[in-house]
């Protein structure tokens with residue numbers, strides 16, 4: 325009670341909608357369906373400014389949308405804790421890297437960090453290329469001139485659909501406070517459906533772990549990673565790092581822990597990346613002049629050859645990189661980032677008391693007209709070297725800065741570049757809908773409300 329009154333004391337001073345009931349708080353925000361969330365959040369910031377508080381079920385939430393506030397959030401040592409609402413993901417991601425906090429998170433982060441070393445990334449380039457060639461073959465099977473939903477097409481494995489549903493469930497659950505209780509949730513029809521989706525996900529993750537374990541046990545099966553012998557290599561993908569740690573007993577990892585981490589990487593690595601590719605294709609499909617500049621850049625690099633890209637080629641795709649960054653600005657994979665404040669924290673003129681949840685709306689931050697003039701326009705020049713120079717370092721944070729940033733960001737950028745450059749070398753894109761007509765929802769990831777249909781017409785590289 326003392327902690328709640330203290331939070332009330334400090335947060336009452338902040339701008340925000342009037343508090344009619346301290347118990348229920350701002351129920352309309354809680355009950356807001358995911359598709360109304362972007363409008364609701366923007367309207368609140370417009371009304372109260374770039375720092376505001378709301379109360380939900382007796383707890384304050386402080387929303388922020390400006391680079392200077394984001395800087396405080398991500399540079400403070402007391403903001404490594406994931407808020408209570410991440411608990412709603414525990415049934416799926418358990419206490420994996422994304423959802424855990426404290427010493428457990430520190431240990432796992434340290435353990436998996438080497439999996440993102442640049443030498444590992446370079447090895448992955450080949451994997452991306454071979455998957456993309458399959459995708460290009462699939463796209464070629466669509467007759468020229470038919471529209472394809474790019475979000476479905478970019479989901480390179482069917483499982484991603486289920487991951488999408490499981491993540492959307494988090495928002496549905498957040499909008500129905502009676503489903504926050506685990507027992508009530510799992511007794512409800514929505515909860516039972518969620519469990520069925522999760523068991524499919526778990527079947528696949530368990531299979532992946534088992535088959536990798538089996539491969540490791542049969543070292544004579546010529547299993548190689550990159551160019552080095554598998555068991556003598558320092559270059560290991562993340563699952564190998566975890567399995568090796570289990571074999572050497574250097575950390576204690578139960579089968580459930582392995583499953584949590586595999587699910588976390590599957591969710592973190594797949595859904596966000598396929599989303600970024602889908603939005604970028606859609607945006608290029610309704611901006612022919614920008615698409616033409618990408619074609620030009622790629623034609624200059626490949627000179628009419630259909631050879632595979634090298635890591636060096638990818639580094640030369642500067643304009644395509646600007647396009648990808650701009651697409652992540654407009655549609656950041658994770659639109660809202662939450663952190664619990666472990667100590668009182670001074671944010672601007674206000675003290676955010678210990679235990680309060682701070683939520684950065686990355687979506688609103690990235691559309692700040694003071695930083696990105698004409699913020700709703702798709703303009704890759706926002707990321708030209710000249711325009712990027714001197715920009716507030718926390719004005720653009722699609723991968724979240726600070727100690728809990730995305731470990732897979734380089735991996736993701738490389739994957740997106742490989743896939744998009746291949747598609748652009750082979751096809752001309754045309755989107756069915758205009759950018760202005762695109763409505764999005766805030767699930768755990770950002771989702772389009774309608775299919776993003778794009779026409780792929782073959783072109784000669």
Ligand code: HEM
Nearest residue numbers: 421422592593596597600657658722723724728730732736
């Ligand atoms: C365009 C693609 C991606 C975007 C936009 C993205 C974005 C993010 C963001 C914003 C966070 C912070 C989440 C939070 O604090 O709640 C995060 C965390 C994370 N991401 Fe990514 N991500 C992408 C791709 C990837 C990939 C490819 C992987 C793995 C291969 C990955 C693995 C993770 C993990 C494990 C975390 C949790 C890190 C921690 O809490 O220590 N992500 N990502």
